[in-house]
Every structure is written in structure tokens, then in C-alpha cells.
Amino acid sequence: MKIVVNVSLKNGVLDSQGKAVHHALNSIGFNNVDNVRVGKQIIFDLNENNEAKAKSDVTKMCEDLLANTVIEDYSIEIVK
Template sequence: MKAIVNVYLKEGVLDPQGKAVHHALGALGFEDVENVRVGKQIVLDIKADSMKAAEKEVEKMCETLLANTVIEDYSIEIVQ
């Protein structure tokens, strides 16, 4: 089973990497960009009996390791 986890900074948390990308895009002539946010995408291959069990397990992983829940949010998508 495949789990796709997106980890992104919470609204209101400053994103210096996004700011840097935004600035670089502007310097390259892409002037229609209004905002950039950079996050992580983590793709896990896991063994699980059901999609529900997989989601529960991956949620635990997010809480303990994959995301810093003080400043980051995450979303989980399970694919067969």
C-alpha cells in the first residue's frame, strides 16, 4: 500500500524557503506569481491489512516524526 503524506507550514508561519523561491522566480521574469509555499511530500510503501489501518499507522508516524505539529500541518492519502 502507498501512503502519500504532505507536510506544510501552518498558515501564518513564515516560510523563508518559499520567499526565496518567490524572489528567484521574480528575478527570472515570472512576475505573475503572488505567493509561494514550500512543503514536503513523503511517499511511504507500507504493509497493512486495510486502508484504514494504514492511515492510522501513518497518522502516528506524522505525529511522532514526519511533521513538527507546532508549526506544520499534514495531510494523508492512502493509495492501493
């Protein structure tokens, strides 16, 4: 199955890249933009048929490596 992990800074942690992108969007005329957050997406194939096992494996990957939970939140999407 295909796994998509989204990682972004926690609410309350200043996202300076988001802020810079926000200003840039405003400066090219998109004044209707607010609360820009920049995150990253990690996509991979997982050789696993059991969805519960996949979920628990990927959660461990996020906790141990893919996200730094001091500053980041993560979400896991299983694409079939």
C-alpha cells in the same frame, strides 16, 4: 499500499524558503506567481490492506515524527 505524506509550514508561520523561491521566480520573469510555500513529501510502501488501519497508523507517524505540529501541517494520501 503506497503512502504519500505532504508536510508544510502552517499558515501564519513565515516560510522564508517559500519567500526566497517566490523572489527567484519573479526575477526570472514569472510575475504572475504568488504565495509560494516550500514543503516536503515523504513517500513509502505500507504493508497493510486495511485502509482505516493504514490511515490511523500514518496519522500517528505524522504526529510523532514526520511533522512537527508546533509549526507544520500534514496531509496523507493513500495511493492504490
